């Protein structure tokens with residue numbers, strides 16, 4: 001007890017000191033580039049111009065522009081010159097091949113994974129459904145779901161968006177588009193092999209690491225090839241500053257291989273040490289792979305669509321370094337109460353609480369950027385998904401910090417409450433952000449508009465309502481399950497029976513989500529085939545726009561993004 | 562080549578990111594490695610035999626871990642002991658566990674000491690074939706693919722499952738496959754009731 005309080009105090013003070021040193025060096029400008037770096041995602045005089053290729057119509061993008069003009073812009077004369085627009089179009093074109101493969105692959109995995117998820121959900125209240133075949137048993141479908149969402153959908157979507165962002169962020173055409181494309185294909189092969197292995201009963205047995213090592217080889221090579229292409233692009237960059245999204249993506253690409261190598265190193269891990277490693281990996285793949293990719297997308301698309309730099313660039317860097325430092329040590333909070341050394345758990349709980357720092361940094365930044373422009377959400381599908389996703393990042397993280405406290409964890413650990421939290425994070429935050437990013441990226445990649453704004457609305461409302469039902473129901477069910485399990489006077493079966501209605505509720509919510517994904521995938525497919533009516537072209541980067549009225553300025557005409 | 566402000570920060574970024582990762586790996590992977598490496602197996606703990614290891618593989622392949630943990634908690638935290646799940650586990654209990662199967666869900670009960678409270682092979686076989694025959698309302702999946710349905714008299718060497726009357730079907734015998742027998746062998750090895758020197762667990 002004494003010992004663990006000591007450790008707690010030392011790590012806490014150590015972390016605070018580190019934070020202090022960091023803030024100090026920041027204030028002395030030791031981390032370079034201040035607010036100027038926040039403007040590098042805009043062309044010379046572009047601030048004030050919205051960019052939203054997913055607008056239903058050109059008129060709708062104009063409406064978005066009007067909203068931004070009304071709700072507060074600098075009044076500067078905003079313009080994207082034809083040369084700048086051409087340059088940007090060529091940047092977007094440079095990454096077309098790998099981005100298309102990655103995003104198409106991710107959407108395919110999204111559908112497959114949702115079907116697995118739905119099957120797993122039904123099996124939890126209909127345990128005699130589809131039991132005759134081994135590969136259809138819950139214990140295989142469930143890890144197939146997890147790995148398909150994590151390495152199929154989320155990773156490929158994240159990679160696709162990252163590959164697309166790099167040329168834009170660095171104002172340099174992608175170097176090695178074929179290398180990156182080959183990497184993405186290898187990744188797809190790896191995921192397919194891994195899911196097959198799980199269904200065939202060849203899981204490696206560790207959660208989040210179920211893929212057998214043979215399958216990790218193409219994954220590893222694929223990730224490396226993508227990394228090489230991005231790194232070469234980084235070397236050739238022509239921007240004066242590195243935007244924060246580049247930080248997040250680059251760091252994520254550096255961290256993932258280290259995680260995989262350590263976790264998969266044959267023969268060294270054993271027993272409880274392996275469990276500690278398992279969750280070090282588990283939470284790092286969430287915190288240092290998915291989270292950076294998601295945040296990188298938010299940090300780009302939010303300001304970009306609004307035509308307004310991020311509120312505080314410095315704050316975004318505070319967020320980056322504190323996230324890296326604290327998140328990397330939280331793995332132990334998955335083993336609270338388990339046979340792991342006390343200091344390890346304590347360390348992880350302290351760092352889970354410290355995570356409030358980067359989370360608040362991101363939260364304030366997003367809030368201050370979007371604040372006052374909420375009516376812009378009406379005209380921008382991208383923003384709708386990104387802003388909600390960003391809010392759920394804050395919610396999931398605050399919930400996570402609370403959930404890592406022993407008092408709360410004792411109840412929620414081992415229950416469906418954790419599953420609800422997992423979906424708030426990986427679905428509510430990450431998946432929604434990826435949806436938003438794809439709505440923006442695809443028209444630019446294909447030079448084609450989303451065929452139907454109705455389908456975008458259907459997608460949005462189906463997944464939002466489905467997810468709400470899923471999350472609320474399962475959180476209640478999981479909490480009750482935890483309470484019943486802690487009550488020694490109740491038989492264990494009570495904790496099983498009490499969850500039944502909530503597990504059914506989850507299937508209802510999950511069905512809505514899956515329907516939403518089917519709508520999205522169908523829409524995506526139609527777009528890929530370049531079907532649908534070609535309208536006057538919000539998808540075009542450069543189009544003549546009627547007179548704009550920046551707040552406080554006289555009539556100026558410009559060229560909209 | 563002209564050194565831009567960005568150049569410095571790419572290097573800083575890479576070094577910083579890697580240092581942080583090394584620190585975390587040191588704390589969560591390397592340190593536990595060294596503190597737990599030398600832990601000797603408790604006297605009462607027997608290493609798994611061939612059949613049990615095959616059964617363990619089947620436990621992994623069929624995903625029992627997604628519903629069952631193997632880590633009873635301290636009585637001061639949760640009534641795991643009162644439920645008959647056993648004393649709080651210690652690292653020494655896991656020296657033969659590769660890969661570890663601690664689990665993070667308790668959709669079903671903890672199984673670290675299932676052999677103590679349920680030592681009957683017949684019960685386990687029947688329960689795997691149809692959990693609801695033994696535990697009404699259970700949401701554990703049935704595993705009919707671990708069994709064969711046969712007609713006629715039993716052959717020597719076959720293990721026939723005795724189901725509760727309500728679930729047995731006239732003229733049909735449920736015969737356990739080798740995989741089912743191995744899996745139950747594994748379950749029956751899950752007994753950590755021997756005494757251990759309590760390692761100091763910080764609350």
Ligand code: HEM
Pocket residue numbers: 207286287290291330333334335352353355356359393396397398399400401402403404409412413414418421422423424425426429430665
């Ligand atoms: C400050 C931030 C966060 C903290 C402190 C935190 C904390 C936690 C804790 C304590 C658990 C569960 C442990 C258990 O009882 O088994 C957990 C599980 C989980 N969290 Fe978070 N969380 C945070 C943010 C996030 C985010 C942003 C995501 C998504 C990207 C996420 C995804 C998950 C997932 C998927 C699980 C389930 C893991 C599993 O059991 O397979 N969390 N988190």
Ligand code: HEM
Pocket residue numbers: 110113114117118119120121122142145146149150153154416418419422423426427431506507509510511513514627666668
């Ligand atoms: C596409 C976005 C989705 C993502 C990113 C996602 C993510 C996850 C994650 C990370 C877990 C592991 C939770 C844990 O270990 O604590 C999980 C489990 C699960 N998910 Fe999803 N999921 C998604 C969609 C769905 C859908 C549409 C359903 C349909 C109902 C679903 C149903 C389930 C079920 C039943 C489990 C297993 C829970 C258990 O073992 O008790 N998921 N999902």
